[in-house]
Amino acid sequence: MRVPVKLLGFVFWLFSLNCARCQECRIADINYENTEPVAKELHDDGETVRLSCTTGFTGIYRLKCEKGQWKTSIERPCAKIKCSHPGDTPNGDFSLISGSEFVFGAKVLYTCKKGFEMTSRINQRTCRAQGWDNTLPICEAVRCPAIRTDEDVIASGNTEEGGYGDFIHFECVSNDKKTDGSSVIHCTETGEWSHPIPKCKEITCTAPDIPNGDAVEKMQEYQKDAILKYRCSPGFKPREGIRCAKFGWTLNPECDEVTCELKSTTFGVKKIYPEGKTIFRAGESVEITCTEKYWIFQTKETFNSFTCQENGQWDYEPVCAEIRCEVPHDQHVYNLYSYFWGDLKLGAKRSYYCMSGYDQMSAVATCTRDGWTPNPLCAEIRCEVPRGQHVYDLYSYFWGDLKLGAKRSYYCMYGYYQMSAVATCTRDGWTPNPLCQ
Incomplete structure (x- = not known):
């Protein structure tokens, strides 16, 4: 009977051992990311485990083993440590080249603005667990070499230490010379002058x-x-x-190219051929028709053709001018500018009076396409040769200018009595009348 009892005891001990192991928890069953590994693989029932985040991450987990299962008592997930702004460098810019935020592992690349160059050996910063590594890069202005010229050349500007964008102006000492090359150069972003330094040469x-x-x-x-x-x-x-x-x-x-320009295309114009064209080459022509109250400038025509000459001038002025009458000089109008002033265009009417010795042909002068009518406005008062007046040897006495006031001595034919020693030209003809009775 002893053997079975011992066997039964062994079985009970083995069962108890397995049940104890059923209460244990395995670290392999924990699946949190970015946590440090735990050295002990198995934990008894009731044991607690603290999980820390790996370098560059912040957070914590606390778990307890309960009957073979992990129960979380504290859970702050591991998140990347955040860095502050990486810092701006004067005359430079930066951009993220790794990551999208300023967090652990992110990298920024610094570049200098145009006209500046980086004097720092390292141009990157990386977000580490303790913050950004490296120092801010430094960008310094690009400098161009000092300017040295010949004695014939004068240089003005920052010739000793030109910076990016600086301009240097050159001119010759003598007015009879000019620079052989560019008279203005500038310092480029590469630290070189845009053109060689010029010399002076004869103009x-x-x-x-x-x-x-x-x-x-x-x-x-x-x-x-x-x-x-x-x-x-x-x-x-x-x-x-x-x-x-x-x-x-x-x-x-x-x-x-010799051309003539048609400047006036609407004022007083009825029709132009070719239509819409205003620039004409030498030898080309244009036809213009003026409206009713206009005519071609300095002519009395309403239509004409104009040709562009070899000298770039029109043969005649291609302009429609408003029909107007000139002040009637030499028309023997009395006190002329008292009556003929202001707008004397087509259809204008003016009352007027004639000078002494002239008859007024109408009470009103009218401006027409042919000028003032009546024409003449004032007719000179003259006396005809007194034929039929029985004057002896008529043409010996009545010749030459027989205008108003003219006087002629005369004799009568045989059988007629002379009424006066002198005949006088009046508005009513010769007086006395008759000359011979």
């Missing part, structure tokens, strides 16, 4: 290539103040006064 101008034209005197170079003489092909005209100056030709030597 000359190179022979130009003139489309549609050719120089009269063909030379390779022209001295200062030389006048460029050139001719152009038909239909083109040269520019006047092109002179060799300090900075080259005073005007671009070109042959401009």
